[in-house]
Amino acid sequence: MTSRVAGRSGRQAGFERAAALADGTAQARGRAGYGLVGPGLVYLLVFFVLPVFTLLATSLYVKPPGAEVGQFVPALEFGNYAVVLGGYWPELLRSFGFALLATVLCLVIGYPMAYLIAVRLRGRAFVQGLLLVLLIAPFFTSFVLRTQAWKQILADEGFLVQALKTLHLMPQGASLAATSVAVVAGLTYNFLPFMVLPIYANLQALDHRLLEAGRDLYGSDLTVFRTITLPISVPGVLAGTLLTFIPASGDFVNAAILGNNRNTTMIGQVIDSKFMRVLDYPGAAALSFILMVTILVLVTLYVRRFGTRDLV
Amino acid sequence: MGQLPTTTSPESIPGTDLAAPGHQPAGDRPAAGGAELVLHRVRKQFADFAAVQATDLTVPAGEFFALLGPSGCGKTTTLRMVAGLETPTAGSIRIGGRDVTSLPSYKRPVNTVFQSYALFPHMTVKENVAFGLRRRRVRDWRGRTEEFLRLVELHHLADRRPAQLSGGQQQRVALARGLVNQPEILLLDEPLGALDMKLRRQMQSELKRIQAEVGLTFIHVTHDQEEAMSMADRMAVMNKGRIEQIGRPEDLYHLPRTAFVANFLGRSNLMAGTVTRGGGGTDPLLEVNASGHRLAVHRDRAVSTTGEVLVGIRPEKIHMRPAGARLDGATADGGVNRVAGTVTDVAFTGVSTEYRVEVPGLGELGVFAQNRGEDLMRPGDAVGLAWDAAHAFGLDGRQDAAAGDGAV
Numbered sequence: 001m002t003s004r005v006a007g008r009s010g011r012q013a014g015f016e017r018a019a020a021l022a023d024g025t026a027q028a029r030g031r032a033g034y035g036l037v038g039p040g041l042v043y044l045l046v047f048f049v050l051p052v053f054t055l056l057a058t059s060l061y062v063k064p065p066g067a068e069v070g071q072f073v074p075a076l077e078f079g080n081y082a083v084v085l086g087g088y089w090p091e092l093l094r095s096f097g098f099a100l101l102a103t104v105l106c107l108v109i110g111y112p113m114a115y116l117i118a119v120r121l122r123g124r125a126f127v128q129g130l131l132l133v134l135l136i137a138p139f140f141t142s143f144v145l146r147t148q149a150w151k152q153i154l155a156d157e158g159f160l161v162q163a164l165k166t167l168h169l170m171p172q173g174a175s176l177a178a179t180s181v182a183v184v185a186g187l188t189y190n191f192l193p194f195m196v197l198p199i200y201a202n203l204q205a206l207d208h209r210l211l212e213a214g215r216d217l218y219g220s221d222l223t224v225f226r227t228i229t230l231p232i233s234v235p236g237v238l239a240g241t242l243l244t245f246i247p248a249s250g251d252f253v254n255a256a257i258l259g260n261n262r263n264t265t266m267i268g269q270v271i272d273s274k275f276m277r278v279l280d281y282p283g284a285a286a287l288s289f290i291l292m293v294t295i296l297v298l299v300t301l302y303v304r305r306f307g308t309r310d311l312v
Numbered sequence: 313m314g315q316l317p318t319t320t321s322p323e324s325i326p327g328t329d330l331a332a333p334g335h336q337p338a339g340d341r342p343a344a345g346g347a348e349l350v351l352h353r354v355r356k357q358f359a360d361f362a363a364v365q366a367t368d369l370t371v372p373a374g375e376f377f378a379l380l381g382p383s384g385c386g387k388t389t390t391l392r393m394v395a396g397l398e399t400p401t402a403g404s405i406r407i408g409g410r411d412v413t414s415l416p417s418y419k420r421p422v423n424t425v426f427q428s429y430a431l432f433p434h435m436t437v438k439e440n441v442a443f444g445l446r447r448r449r450v451r452d453w454r455g456r457t458e459e460f461l462r463l464v465e466l467h468h469l470a471d472r473r474p475a476q477l478s479g480g481q482q483q484r485v486a487l488a489r490g491l492v493n494q495p496e497i498l499l500l501d502e503p504l505g506a507l508d509m510k511l512r513r514q515m516q517s518e519l520k521r522i523q524a525e526v527g528l529t530f531i532h533v534t535h536d537q538e539e540a541m542s543m544a545d546r547m548a549v550m551n552k553g554r555i556e557q558i559g560r561p562e563d564l565y566h567l568p569r570t571a572f573v574a575n576f577l578g579r580s581n582l583m584a585g586t587v588t589r590g591g592g593g594t595d596p597l598l599e600v601n602a603s604g605h606r607l608a609v610h611r612d613r614a615v616s617t618t619g620e621v622l623v624g625i626r627p628e629k630i631h632m633r634p635a636g637a638r639l640d641g642a643t644a645d646g647g648v649n650r651v652a653g654t655v656t657d658v659a660f661t662g663v664s665t666e667y668r669v670e671v672p673g674l675g676e677l678g679v680f681a682q683n684r685g686e687d688l689m690r691p692g693d694a695v696g697l698a699w700d701a702a703h704a705f706g707l708d709g710r711q712d713a714a715a716g717d718g719a720v
Contacts, residue, residue: 217444217493228432
């Protein structure tokens with residue numbers, strides 16, 4: 001076997017697996033494999049699976065008559081769900097709307113960044129490294145602090161708003177501070193690296209010769225991008241959008257710092273306040289559970305639609 | 313590995329249909345017979361080295377032309393400049409009389425079969441082959457794709473992904489993907505490099521057959537001299553960014569004009585000497601003194617006719633007999649092109665036996681003997697060597713006699 005062909009490696013791996021099964025070491029290897037995933041499984045069981053059940057149980061608790069604030073007893077009160085859904089569906093919808101907007105903005109801003117670093121600057125390791133460090137550098141300061149900084153950036157007397165007003169791109173009386181624009185801008189800013197990095201990792205592995213072949217076969221630069229680069233980078237985009245959308249829809253820091261308390265409240269803030277301030281544990285748990293299930297359903301539909309068998 | 317056809321029934325040969333009028337949709341680029349390629353003073357300078365030095369090259373329409381040379385000789389860069397994937401630093405490239413030097417690759421009537429195949433992994437075989445046709449909005453792209461998949465005998469795998477094919481099958485997809493566009497010139501960049509030896513030989517005759525059928529100009533880049541010689545109508549040997557020699561494979565082999573060609577294309581015994589007779593005159597035969605040995609070369613087979621020269625003889629042109637035995641077939645001329653030596657090494661290869669013979673003053677000479685049933689010589693045997701002056705060639709004595717030796 002002298003040729004190195006992509007298809008063959010997979011088949012070869014299959015052969016090796018078959019050979020391993022045949023010589024009896026596979027069982028030992030299998031046991032070793034379970035041993036290796038063991039700690040991870042135990043960790044997930046203790047810190048994820050069990051808490052999810054606790055959460056589910058808590059969401060069904062009821063407040064007995066005459067109980068103190070924060071005092072609940074176990075029950076199977078499914079009505080809790082109807083209550084919180086009826087009370088907070090606008091916040092829930094808004095959360096997904098904001099998260100979707102931020103995800104789209106991240107993709108629009110992030111894809112060209114990843115493309116620039118991974119494809120256009122290929123072979124120029126120093127510039128690539130520098131841009132990647134710049135991309136990650138904000139992580140060296142606190143999330144909360146960076147979001148606070150956005151408050152300054154979007155403030156009425158700030159440079160941005162002044163400039164936009166001077167250029168008549170914004171009405172004189174308008175303001176960016178404490179608006180949904182500010183919240184989405186903050187979400188976009190904070191989650192941008194989660195979009196760029198997976199796409200970068202994907203594009204970095206893109207075989208440059210495929211692009212040459214595309215141009216050789218009468219594809220203009222735009223056509224080559226549309227028919228080759230973009231479809232091949234779908235797994236990166238998929239990963240990036242999930243890594244952005246999921247945490248963004250549950251986020252509460254951006255809305256808390258950059259929003260107001262009239263029309264920018266996100267579900268994360270509601271859950272936070274129910275748990276920490278109002279001490280309505282069943283309500284908070286029910287909302288958390290609704291959020292989790294909704295995200296799960298949305299993500300499943302999304303991956304079904306865009307993720308292909310051999311790409312995800 | 314897919315079964316490769318050694319013969320194809322006439323009705324399955326689409327090459328004959330291709331030339332038929334009305335077959336090509338309107339607006340399609342006519343490509344019957346391919347087009348002539350002309351490189352004029354083409355040069356490519358990379359930051360730190362000259363990949364291709366000012367090169368002139370003309371390949372007539374419909375020719376199977378091979379660019380042969382060791383890795384790094386500039387053959388692939390030359391090909392990429394024709395494809396439009398590299399921009400020449402200077403010079404011009406004309407295809408079918410049209411200057412394409414400044415055209416981007418996607419506007420050139422040229423397609424490339426890449427060494428790595430560069431098949432699009434997210435597309436099926438069919439989609440890969442149809443890619444070029446669809447970009448050019450050829451109306452009958454479905455029919456043409458089907459037709460060319462049949463030509464390379466892969467129509468039954470049309471819906472597979474490249475990763476599900478063997479190396480040989482991928483290679484044929486790459487070939488069909490280029491051919492289907494009927495480019496004026498098809499460029500092949502080491503297209504068989506990733507295949508194993510047996511499959512490579514099969515694909516060579518397959519490629520040759522397809523070229524004859526479609527009648528396009530093929531430019532084939534390879535470092536495999538056997539591949540180049542067996543397939544090409546004409547070939548150029550490149551070295552260090554320059555074309556050393558251009559010609560028919562047999563001409564290049566029989567009459568190399570540089571030490572590099574003599575050594576890179578097959579093997580040669582190159583013996584340094586000084587012209588002693590016939591140098592300035594019109595005598596058809598030059599006599600050369602090489603460390604006391606008298607060697608004769610035809611004047612018209614010598615690059616330089618005076619002073620220091622290298623006399624070359626191919627190993628299979630040398631007759632070898634045990635010392636004292638009569639040597640026939642060699643120049644009767646007393647003592648010319650006759651040397652005595654001792655066998656130092658014997659390598660039996662089946663068809664022939666390769667000997668190394670130590671000749672005092674000339675060093676080790678290689679001698680290939682057909683295995684026609686004679687007894688093999690043994691190391692230490694004293695032998696006489698002789699050859700016909702008509703087989704010898706003369707090179708410039710200033711060249712390095714080892715140039716191209718062992719280059720790959």
